[in-house]
Amino acid sequence: MKDRKPVVTRRDFVRGTIAATIGTSIFGFPWAEGKEKAVRSSLVTIVRDKNAMDSSKNVDTTILNNMLEQTLIKVTGQKNWFRPRI
Amino acid sequence: MKLEAREINLPKTIGHWARPDEPRVIHAENIFAYMNGAGELYLGYRFHHLEVFDYRFDHHDTILVELYFMETSDDAFGLLSLDWGGESISLGDSPADAAHKSLPSSTRALYGAGLLRIWSDNLYARVMAFRETPASKQAVLALGQAITANRKNPPEPALLQIPPRTVDSSWKLRKDRLSFFRSYLVLNSMYYLSEENILDLDLSTEAITAPYEHISGPSGRKRIQFLCVKYDNHERARKALNHFHDTYLSEHKKAFKGDSASKGPSLFTLEDGWLAYTLVNNCIAIVFECPDQESARKIIGKNESNLRKNGGYHER
Numbered sequence: 001m002k003d004r005k006p007v008v009t010r011r012d013f014v015r016g017t018i019a020a021t022i023g024t025s026i027f028g029f030p031w032a033e034g035k036e037k038a039v040r041s042s043l044v045t046i047v048r049d050k051n052a053m054d055s056s057k058n059v060d061t062t063i064l065n066n067m068l069e070q071t072l073i074k075v076t077g078q079k080n081w082f083r084p085r086i
Numbered sequence: 087m088k089l090e091a092r093e094i095n096l097p098k099t100i101g102h103w104a105r106p107d108e109p110r111v112i113h114a115e116n117i118f119a120y121m122n123g124a125g126e127l128y129l130g131y132r133f134h135h136l137e138v139f140d141y142r143f144d145h146h147d148t149i150l151v152e153l154y155f156m157e158t159s160d161d162a163f164g165l166l167s168l169d170w171g172g173e174s175i176s177l178g179d180s181p182a183d184a185a186h187k188s189l190p191s192s193t194r195a196l197y198g199a200g201l202l203r204i205w206s207d208n209l210y211a212r213v214m215a216f217r218e219t220p221a222s223k224q225a226v227l228a229l230g231q232a233i234t235a236n237r238k239n240p241p242e243p244a245l246l247q248i249p250p251r252t253v254d255s256s257w258k259l260r261k262d263r264l265s266f267f268r269s270y271l272v273l274n275s276m277y278y279l280s281e282e283n284i285l286d287l288d289l290s291t292e293a294i295t296a297p298y299e300h301i302s303g304p305s306g307r308k309r310i311q312f313l314c315v316k317y318d319n320h321e322r323a324r325k326a327l328n329h330f331h332d333t334y335l336s337e338h339k340k341a342f343k344g345d346s347a348s349k350g351p352s353l354f355t356l357e358d359g360w361l362a363y364t365l366v367n368n369c370i371a372i373v374f375e376c377p378d379q380e381s382a383r384k385i386i387g388k389n390e391s392n393l394r395k396n397g398g399y400h401e402r
Contacts, residue, residue, distance in 0.1 A: 007333050009280040010374075014357045 045074040094153065094209075094233055096139060101225045103141035103149050112136040130269030131164050132157035132289055141225075147217055149225060153233070154210040159240040160292065164266040166205040168276070172198030175227065177234045194239065195230055202226045206234045242266075245294050247396060248314055248371075250388045257298040257310065257385060264296035277311050277374075284333040285315055285370070286326035292316045298373075298385060310359075310385060311374040314393075323368045330370075335361070351386040353379055362386035366393040 047067045053059055072078075098105060110120075113135050117125035120136070128136070134155040141149040156162045175195040195204045200218035204211040213229045215222035243266050251259050265276050268291055270283040277295055279285070287293060293315040300308045317323040331340050341352040351364040359375040360382035371389045376382035 007280055007282045007284065009284070009334055010278055011334065011357060013278070 043075060045071050047071050047074070094237075095235065096151065096229070096232055100141060100149075100228055101221055102143045103147075103225060104143075105139045105141045105151070109137035109139050109153075112138065126269075126271055127168075127275075128154060128165070130267065130272040131161040132268070133161070141229075147222075148215075149222065149229070150212070150214045150216070151229060151233075152212040152214075154212075156208050156210060159205075159207050159238075160243040160266060161268075162205045162208050162210040163242055164268070164272075165210040166194075166196070166203055167265045168267075168272070169203075170196065170262045172196035172201075172203070175202065175230065177204070177227075177231050195234075197223075197227070200226065202230050204230055204233060207238045207240055209233070209237070243292060243294070244396075245292050245314060245316055248369075248389060248392045249294070249296065249312055250392060252301075253298065253385050253388050256301055257381065258301050259312070260297045260299055264294060266292070266294050268293060273313075277313070280333065282333070284330050286317075286322065286329055287315065290318050300377075310376050310381065312371070312385065312389065313374070314369060314371045314389065317368045317370075320368050323365060323370055327363065327365050327370050330363075330372075351383065351390060353382050353386075355379070364390045364393075366390055369393050 047070045049063050049067055052063050112120045134157055137153045139151040174193045175197045177195050200215040202213040211233050213226045215226050249259050268289050270287045295313045298310045338354050351362045353362045360379050361374055362382040363372040364386055373385050
């Protein structure tokens with residue numbers, strides 16, 4: 001088994017070792033069985049806005065933009081989100 | 087095999103909507119140009135081609151008709167079974183063989199929020215009004231009737247007969263979550279197992295998954311996931327179980343020998359509860375997240391018994 005590339009499974013998520021698994025996968029290190037350290041739990045954000053669509057199911061892009069910005073603010077922990085100039 | 091929309095008598099107009107003479111025809115080669123990544127879902131089944139009709143009134147008022155011609159009725163059923171949500175609709179078709187009326191009350195069409203989804207023999211259809219009104223709903227349902235008229239209603243996939251509806255008066259199968267599939271990508275969308283195809287699923291395999299829920303009692307855990315896969319032959323099933331064990335249960339000793347007359351299921355304790363699997367002829371059954379060894383043994387045992395009794399699950 002030591003030569004086999006580690007495969008991410010449901011169990012890695014349950015154990016909280018997903019980062020360790022992906023890390024060893026990327027760098028080609030052998031699977032360090034029993035030495036994985038649990039990483040902090042994942043952050044999931046949900047942003048809702050009842051006005052995002054009107055009664056005809058047309059999306060309000062301004063509200064959608066605000067929702068995306070709120071998501072990024074929550075994920076990054078920053079107070080503001082500045083759109084990069086490309 | 088008749089796979090043309092010409093066999094389906096779609097009206098030229100319905101209400102104030104009118105369709106073009108010819109459909110857009112989508113094949114596996116250009117499905118991603120039509121629907122981007124969602125194409126994976128349809129290619130995860132035995133997809134033949136898709137015909138698309140736009141019924142238009144004006145630029146903003148359209149009813150989209152998508153006719154997915156699949157190679158078998160099981161594949162069309164599988165697409166419907168991915169989501170049992172919505173209102174069950176009778177389109178006036180004849181019911182299936184009573185012996186196979188096992189699952190969501192022989193539902194063949196579901197409607198919700200302007201979208202009608204239909205399983206009709208080897209056809210899976212989506213009829214969607216982009217603006218839902220009483221008139222558009224009426225038109226959508228009328229199109230559904232036109233699509234299903236004079237078509238056969240084969241029974242559900244035989245594999246659905248395997249899982250018992252209840253186990254030991256404690257566990258009840260969630261029929262409204264029971265899905266038929268062939269691809270590990272589709273499996274992962276219902277119950278994430280692995281980034282890799284660790285059960286060797288492909289278009290030749292048949293698989294179902296559904297949760298069992300605890301009916302009553304002090305048990306803290308309320309849900310167990312059941313999975314059953316049928317392969318072409320016993321050797322493929324044995325290899326697939328080997329692959330699954332080596333990847334998912336690598337630290338556990340393998341108990342099965344690979345013969346179909348094995349001495350019963352194998353059980354393992356994992357981080358999220360007990361896992362049990364069994365190999366019967368060309369089928370594998372697995373239960374995940376059981377709260378204790380006893381429930382794992384009972385549920386896998388009942389399914390193993392049904393696999394042995396049902397027959398028909400022998401090498402093709």
